[in-house]
Amino acid sequence: MSLQKLRRIDETRLEVPIDYKKGMLVPGIIYADALIEKDIEDRAIEQVANVACLPGIIRASYAMPDVHTGYGFTIGGVAAFDLQDGVVSPGGVGYDINCGVRLLRSNLMKQDVTPRLKELVSVLYNEIPSGVGSKGRIxxxxxxxxxxxxxxxxxxxxxxxxxxSDLEKTESGGCLDGADPSVISSKAYERGRSQQGTLGAGNHFLELQYVDRIFDPKAADVLGIFEGQVTVMIHTGSRGFGHQVCTDFLEVMERAAGKYRIELYDRELASAPFNSPEAREYLCAMRCAANYAWANRQCIMSWTRESFMKFFGSSPADLGMSLIYDVAHNIAKVEDHTVGGKKMKLLVHRKGATRAFPPGHPELPAAYRGLGQPVLIPGDMGRASYLLLGTEKAMQETFGSTCHGAGRLMSRHQAIRKAKGRAIWRELEDQGIIVRAAGRETLAEEMSEAYKDVASVVDVVQRAGISTKVARLRPMGVIKG
Amino acid sequence: MRPFEVLDVSGDAGLRVFGRDLAMLFANAAAGLYDLVTDVSRIRTLRSVELEAEAGTLEGLLVSWLNELIFRIDAHGFIAKEITIRELRVPVLPADDPSGFRIEASLTGEEFDASRHEQRLLVKAATWHRLKIVQENGTCQADIIFDT
Structure with a gap:
């Protein structure tokens, strides 16, 4: 139904016209080709349009090709707001504040690991706390x-x-300025106390991978990536600490929206003007949660390195396990952008979207300044993940943003029904992928078929010019909560 | 009447909850939440906690109540097997009072132990997404979606 009201701009973009619904201040733009278009839910289109109604939104309400229905904002959404008239919305960041991904390289080759893969996965499963009710080592x-x-x-x-050196290779150096612990509730402190250094559950994971294809040899060289090499990808966020911050502030922002007379088409879009005390407090709290998440991924990476060192009896130099990059994909940040030829500071919300800054951007580490920002796109546990680079076109078109993953295709229950009577772990093992999960139904919920093929998502952002492919990574071993 | 059923929602977990009255609706919503997290039949009644929540609307109270329980699960591992609603206050004239709706309850259960209890979903929060409470013909029904 809703799809019929969309206008195709070009091969990779659909427009949600400004008259799609009353109250839209800007159009919506969805990055989707004919293939991706078929899977876009009506409700997700509606959400793109709802975000376009929020005060102070600049240029357009964007959705990436991994778009699906979220709370208030879609997953895969990007929205930038003017600092004078614009708003801040916790729903534009999500419950898992600074959920993100990091990728580690190594000097190991696939054949070094394959013979002992099962054993290594077990070691990592035991060393990295994961799952419901898991207590951290900290x-x-x-x-x-x-x-x-x-x-x-x-x-x-x-x-x-x-x-x-890990910090240089982390988005924002692994720390946002302007965090203020005094605005954090005692509940958030309590939830955060024993969850630092834990993976969590659901779609979070730690994955052993190998590089199976290089698309851009020059960039791969600078990034220290080569075919057959073993890499480790870590996907997690701010855990219960961030969830509580979001819960706390949705309540605050809902009252604020009433107070400042912001019309909401969905309560999960609760917002406050950027210059209000409510918005300032939320941003101070969100930055605390973002920092919690960067510490979390840093701890988990460090234990992963230690586990590898013990397991292979090798020195850090021999293993060469350095961080390639760490990205946030649920965050709001004040950034410099050019709008209509004018330089402006904007608050960019990315929810299920990744920053994709171009070559030469001052926020990039010196080593990557000539390349563009590394972008990490986890796929599902059976297919592949991708390493991409940000581009100038992304900076111009999407406030320097791109997709963040495969995007779900099936509900949990559809997936569980589809997996009934099957041993997902054995199917994966037959493909050479060893999986360990704490939850009884995690593997069924997270099976490949439950997701869009990440290759088709990445293909759209590459053709649209908002990212370029560097390498494809195939899973070898997966640890889930 | 079934106390609750699981709703099929993309990527997340939802519940449709039933009750003869609001107190039973809130108790069944709690039972449904615990069922998403673990197999409650294996939970023992070792420890009791007293809880309260308040909000300016009935929907707000349901979200606050469930988020209070999620906080106890996530921070303390507490899972309840027995839920007694001691008070559920609904103002006669819902006014602009952020604490007009109020719930007080006693819960008895134990701390989740991954070595003895089944791990189902990690629930992050109860959301406002598609939230609905309907009271008619002497029954109550609510739809609630959890971020997981």
Whole structure:
């Protein structure tokens, strides 16, 4: 139904016209080709249009090809707001604040790992806390938790988990300025106390992979990537700490929306003007959660390296396990952009979308400045993940943003029904992929068929010019919650 | 009457909850939440906690109540087997009072232990997404979606 009202701009973009629904201030733009278009839900289109109604939105409400229905905002959504008249919305960031991905390289080749893969997956499964009710290896006292919120990944490095060089390869250096621990509720502190250094559950994972295809040899060389090489991908976020921050502030923002007379088409779009005390407090809290998440991924990466060192009896130099990059895909940030030829500071919400800054951008680490920002796109546990680069076109068209993953195709229950009577772990093992999961139904819910093929998603962002492919990574071993 | 059934929603978990009255609706919503997290039949009644939540609307109260339970699950691992609603206050004239609707309850259960209890979903929050409470013909029904 709703799809008929869309206008095709070009081969990779659909427009949700500004008259699609009353109250839209800008059009919606969905990155989708004819193949992706077939899977777009009506409700997701409606959500793209709802976001286009929020005050101060600049240029368009964007959706990436991995778009699907979220709460208020879609997953796969990008929206930038003017700092004078625009709003801040926790729904534009999501419950899992700074959910993100990091990718580690190594000097190991696939054939070095394959013979002992099962054993290695077991070691990592035991070393990295995951699953419902898992207790971390860290228990934070109140002072330490505040340090995590203020310092992010640097806190982990100062605690002996990793090197300063890891921070250069992390988006925003693994720490956002402007975090204020005094706005955090006691509930969020309590949830965060024993969850630092835990993977969580659901679609979060730690994955052993190998590079099976290089698309851009020059970039791969700079990034230290080559065919047959073993890599590790970590996907997790701010855990219960971030979920509580979002829960707390949705309530605050709902009251604020009433107070500032912001019309909402969905309560999960609850927002407040950027310059209001409510918005300032939310952003201070969100930054705390973002920093919690960067510390979390740093801890997990450090334990992964240690596990590899023990397992292979090798030195760090021999293993060469350095961080390629770490990206956030649920976050809101004040950034410099050019709109209509004018330089502006904007608040960019990315929910299930990844920053994709172009070559030469000052926020990139020196080593990558000539390349563009590495973008990490996890796929599902049976198919592939991708390493991409940000482009100038992304900067111009999408406020320097691109997709974040495969995007779900099936509901949990559809997936569980489809998996009934099948042993998903054995099917994967037959393909050479060893999986371990704590939850009884995690593997069924997370099976390949439950997701869009990430290749078709990545294909759209490449053809649209908002990212370029560097390498494809195939799963070897997967640890899930 | 079934206390609840699981709704099929893309990527997340939802519940359709039933009750003869609002107190039973809120108790069954809690039971449904615990059922998403683990097999409650294996939970023992070792510890009791007293809980309260308040909000400006009935829908808001359901979200606050469930988020209170999620907080206890996530921060303390507490899973309840027995849920007694001691008070459910609905103002006669819903006014602009952020604490007009109020619930008080006693819950008895134990701490989740991954070695003894089944791990189902990790529930992050109860959301406002498609939230609906209907009261008619002497029954109550609610739809609620959880972020998982």
């Amino acid at each position: 228990r934070l006292g109140p002072d330490d938790e505040k340090k995590v919120l203020l310092k992010g990944a640097r806190w982990a490095v100062e605690s002996g988990l990793g090197d300063a």
